[in-house]
Amino acid sequence: MEIGGILTLPFMQKALLGGAVSAFLLALYGVFVILKRLSFFGDGIAHASLAGIAIGVVLGINPLWLALLTAVIFTSGIYFLERKTTIPTDAIIGLIFTFGMALGILIISLKRGYQPELVSFLFGNILSLSWEDILATVILGTLVIFFLLAFRRSITLIILDREEAYLQGLKVEILEFFFYIFLAVTIVLGLKLLGIVLVSAILIIPPITAKLFSRSFRKLLISSLLIGEATVIGGLFISYLVDAPSGAVIVLVGSAIFAGVLLITSLQKRSIRL
Amino acid sequence: MKPVVEVKNLCVKYPASNSLILQDVSFRMEEKSLAMVIGPNGAGKTTLLKAILGFLSPLRGDITIMGKKPQEAREYMSYVPQRFQLDRSFPITVKEFLLLSFPALDSPHWHTIISHVEIGSLLGLPLGNLSGGELQRVLVARAMLKKPRLLLLDEPVSGIDLEGKKNFYELVNHMKTAHGISIIMVSHQLDVVLKFADRVICLNRCLLCDGSPEEIMNQATFRELFGKESILYGHRI
Numbered sequence: 031m032e033i034g035g036i037l038t039l040p041f042m043q044k045a046l047l048g049g050a051v052s053a054f055l056l057a058l059y060g061v062f063v064i065l066k067r068l069s070f071f072g073d074g075i076a077h078a079s080l081a082g083i084a085i086g087v088v089l090g091i092n093p094l095w096l097a098l099l100t101a102v103i104f105t106s107g108i109y110f111l112e113r114k115t116t117i118p119t120d121a122i123i124g125l126i127f128t129f130g131m132a133l134g135i136l137i138i139s140l141k142r143g144y145q146p147e148l149v150s151f152l153f154g155n156i157l158s159l160s161w162e163d164i165l166a167t168v169i170l171g172t173l174v175i176f177f178l179l180a181f182r183r184s185i186t187l188i189i190l191d192r193e194e195a196y197l198q199g200l201k202v203e204i205l206e207f208f209f210y211i212f213l214a215v216t217i218v219l220g221l222k223l224l225g226i227v228l229v230s231a232i233l234i235i236p237p238i239t240a241k242l243f244s245r246s247f248r249k250l251l252i253s254s255l256l257i258g259e260a261t262v263i264g265g266l267f268i269s270y271l272v273d274a275p276s277g278a279v280i281v282l283v284g285s286a287i288f289a290g291v292l293l294i295t296s297l298q299k300r301s302i303r304l
Numbered sequence: 305m306k307p308v309v310e311v312k313n314l315c316v317k318y319p320a321s322n323s324l325i326l327q328d329v330s331f332r333m334e335e336k337s338l339a340m341v342i343g344p345n346g347a348g349k350t351t352l353l354k355a356i357l358g359f360l361s362p363l364r365g366d367i368t369i370m371g372k373k374p375q376e377a378r379e380y381m382s383y384v385p386q387r388f389q390l391d392r393s394f395p396i397t398v399k400e401f402l403l404l405s406f407p408a409l410d411s412p413h414w415h416t417i418i419s420h421v422e423i424g425s426l427l428g429l430p431l432g433n434l435s436g437g438e439l440q441r442v443l444v445a446r447a448m449l450k451k452p453r454l455l456l457l458d459e460p461v462s463g464i465d466l467e468g469k470k471n472f473y474e475l476v477n478h479m480k481t482a483h484g485i486s487i488i489m490v491s492h493q494l495d496v497v498l499k500f501a502d503r504v505i506c507l508n509r510c511l512l513c514d515g516s517p518e519e520i521m522n523q524a525t526f527r528e529l530f531g532k533e534s535i536l537y538g539h540r541i
Contacts, residue, residue, distance in 0.1 A: 183403075193357075
């Protein structure tokens, strides 16, 4: 089928719309995540949200809403444990990650038989995207983008120099809390398309690829967004054409772009040295 | 003159530590003056600055900045840390870095500070590519762009060459005289302390001596603390 024909397929339209919004959110948020060295956070929250997905599957409610709720609760837990204890952040994330997964496995065992909804959340499935999911992604995604754009300067300053942010009069702790919460929302919105196992890849691959050649923050943000969109939309088309799982193909496309950019930038540096 | 900083019986302890880092420290500092904080390593100099800035809460005692608590006086203060923990891989230009704290680009104040600190040629460079001295000048420019009433400098010349140090201290002195900024500066360089300071605060977990450079030179505690160095520089003032 030609590209024009693919675009007339309703499930592909939903996948492209949902994918484009998720790619924008993940690639934009990912810039702040890698600079704040929170890459493991994305993976942890995605896995911990299995608890909410399992409750949704067992109760017959759209798992997206319960995944959002549990992700926000677990994120709040990480935030407060980080501040109230001396436990290292990666250990706290590891604790929440495994707790949420264990809870999810236990709850899902209550329902016997094959669970296609669960599998689609685990590995991503463009066919499973409903208009309700798309609507939730667009509305909540707009909120996340508004937060990031409105507080872009403040969040960057907090990441780069927390003491200066405090002296500038910023409400550092409140902003950090909402940064965590909106990050959790962003990750959950990408779950159906990419899956629990792979969603954090789109949070990480576009910004680290852009970081290879960006000398300014503005360039980093724009490049990360473009790479994120190219990865997800390109991956969706390829996955349809070769009839392969969308989440896996998207991540492989992203990894290929990263490898290509790494090769080119390494060769450029080498030629400059010579 | 009105006091810009008033510290009364200040005691500070870090949560993980059992011992006091600062014990019963009291002093006041007048507006538009330059106070130098001196003392050996581990004397609590940085801790004192961080308590004044409101980054640390005192165990006991009071700090007031122009009559307000440190947390309420954040808008009046700027700070240049001893070591700026910079992730050199963070892709941000000097201009973008300054705009995070001071968005009013191209204002007369912006141009005055940029030319005075001589960082105009650095604005387009990635922050991570700067030398120690260049980065320190950028941090001073950022502190000055805020138009602070109180500027706190923690060993600001570490990593800067001799010529750079001379220029830096002259800049600090100019900020005090031309812009009327009160400055508290931690320094190990006694010659500079005695040349530029209006007031010297000697610290070694508690307040050892406090007064004008001439006054503290004659105090036994100061001579005990700095030994031969104090005698050497004592002849210069």
